[in-house]
Amino acid sequence: xxxxxxxxxxxxxxxxxxxHRMSVDPQGINxxxxxxxxxxxxxxxxxxxxxLILKQEMLARGGDAALSKGAIDLSVDTTDILLxxxxxQYHKLTLKLGQQYFNLLKLGERIEDALxxxxxxSWVIKCGTHRLEAGKKTxxxxxxxxxxxSFSDGGKFLSLEDAxxxxxxxxxxxxxxxxxxxxxxxxxxxxxxxxDEMSRVLPVIERLQRLNIPISIDTYxxxxxxxxxxxGACIVNDISGLQFDPGMAGVVARHKAGIVIMHIKGNPxxxxxxxxxxxxxxxxxxxxxxxxxxxxxxxxxEESIIVDPGIGFGKTxxxxxxxxxxxxxxxxxxxxxxxxxxxxxxxxxxxSLPVEERIEGTAATVAVSIMNGAGIIRVHDVKIMARVxxxxxAIIHTL
Numbered sequence: 039x040x041x042x043x044x045x046x047x048x049x050x051x052x053x054x055x056x057x058h059r060m061s062v063d064p065q066g067i068n069x070x071x072x073x074x075x076x077x078x079x080x081x082x083x084x085x086x087x088x089x090l091i092l093k094q095e096m097l098a099r100g101g102d103a104a105l106s107k108g109a110i111d112l113s114v115d116t117t118d119i120l121l122x123x124x125x126x127q128y129h130k131l132t133l134k135l136g137q138q139y140f141n142l143l144k145l146g147e148r149i150e151d152a153l154x155x156x157x158x159x160s161w162v163i164k165c166g167t168h169r170l171e172a173g174k175k176t177x178x179x180x181x182x183x184x185x186x187x188s189f190s191d192g193g194k195f196l197s198l199e200d201a202x203x204x205x206x207x208x209x210x211x212x213x214x215x216x217x218x219x220x221x222x223x224x225x226x227x228x229x230x231x232x233x234d235e236m237s238r239v240l241p242v243i244e245r246l247q248r249l250n251i252p253i254s255i256d257t258y259x260x261x262x263x264x265x266x267x268x269x270g271a272c273i274v275n276d277i278s279g280l281q282f283d284p285g286m287a288g289v290v291a292r293h294k295a296g297i298v299i300m301h302i303k304g305n306p307x308x309x310x311x312x313x314x315x316x317x318x319x320x321x322x323x324x325x326x327x328x329x330x331x332x333x334x335x336x337x338x339x340e341e342s343i344i345v346d347p348g349i350g351f352g353k354t355x356x357x358x359x360x361x362x363x364x365x366x367x368x369x370x371x372x373x374x375x376x377x378x379x380x381x382x383x384x385x386x387x388x389x390s391l392p393v394e395e396r397i398e399g400t401a402a403t404v405a406v407s408i409m410n411g412a413g414i415i416r417v418h419d420v421k422i423m424a425r426v427x428x429x430x431x432a433i434i435h436t437l
Contacts, residue, residue, distance in 0.1 A: 043082075043320065089109055161173055161413065172374045180211075180217065184220050198245065219239070227307075243255070272293075299344070300345075306351075381418055
């Protein structure tokens with residue numbers, strides 16, 4: 039399988055950086071970079087023979103393709119490839135692949151599918167008995183942590199009544215989903231037992247059924263997810279993207295729940311220990327694609343899947359900024375994108391501000407994320423961020 043990506047090329051320097059990463063010949067970079075302000079599709083680990091055919095066929099249609107230097111001198115068996123062209127050229131390419139190159143038929147179909155998915159801009163998310171419309175209006179997911187040690191609101195809502203009051207407040211402020219967590223996943227946080235996690239979240243979920251607001255359970259443990267869904271939650275927000283607990287996908291499928299598939303590098307205990315990437319977006323997309331495949335094997339329908347790049351989960355400040363700038367790459371899945379930047383250290387490090395003073399920084403990241411394709415924002419300050427989302431939506435959808 040080739041990890042197909044539709045790259046976010048805003049400036050010529052973006053494509054030059056990508057070509058350098060692939061070890062494209064410098065003369066080739068000078069020739070091809072100016073052409074690359076159309077749609078750029080990256081395919082990873084393509085067999086050399088197939089890559090050479092793709093370049094030949096793109097050139098025949100007025101497009102181009104960048105290969106590594108090793109592909110040109112035939113010194114490698116596989117290569118990454120950047121296809122550079124218009125939608126019309128890609129359509130003609132995929133038709134030709136299907137007609138004359140049997141071994142490239144599936145790849146052509148996947149390119150065509152990726153382009154169609156990339157163009158999707160609205161969704162109806164199926165989660166239990168709820169149907170959530172995303173895209174035309176950004177959905178606001180309010181954070182309700184029933185924990186003593188969460189980085190932003192730890193200890194504020196440990197009592198049942200305080201938690202219920204906060205949920206009602208978020209309802210009044212325009213929340214669309216309430217995300218309830220019983221274990222902090224901030225860097226270095228202590229592991230919480232299944233029993234303790236359940237004792238924190240289940241009473242709140244049961245009481246919140248009166249509000250008729252979709253409830254998400256923030257957990258990576260199947261036992262907690264199963265109990266929470268039985269108590270009335272309808273979405274599982276799994277920081278591991280279904281990859282920590284092999285039984286999680288089956289639980290989600292059995293309850294016909296929604297699932298947030300998030301990227302994480304490592305685990306909450308070690309994820310910030312010098313995280314490194316060869317290609318940030320490439321690794322994130324590959325990881326999320328594996329989570330989607332796990333969901334498919336468990337018969338979770340695509341209409342129930344949300345994807346999240348995992349801001350702050352095994353990323354440096356620079357990684358997080360790069361993700362926000364290139365968030366539109368996640369549109370390749372054709373699924374709603376959730377982003378969670380609220381009050382995070384990314385903002386604190388850039389602005390040199392404590393948690394309680396990061397609202398403006400959060401607002402900036404929320405607006406940029408929506409502009410780059412996010413359909414759901416996960417936030418602490420519902421009223422203010424709902425306004426930011428509404429204003430950004432108006433800009434995006436204006437005639």
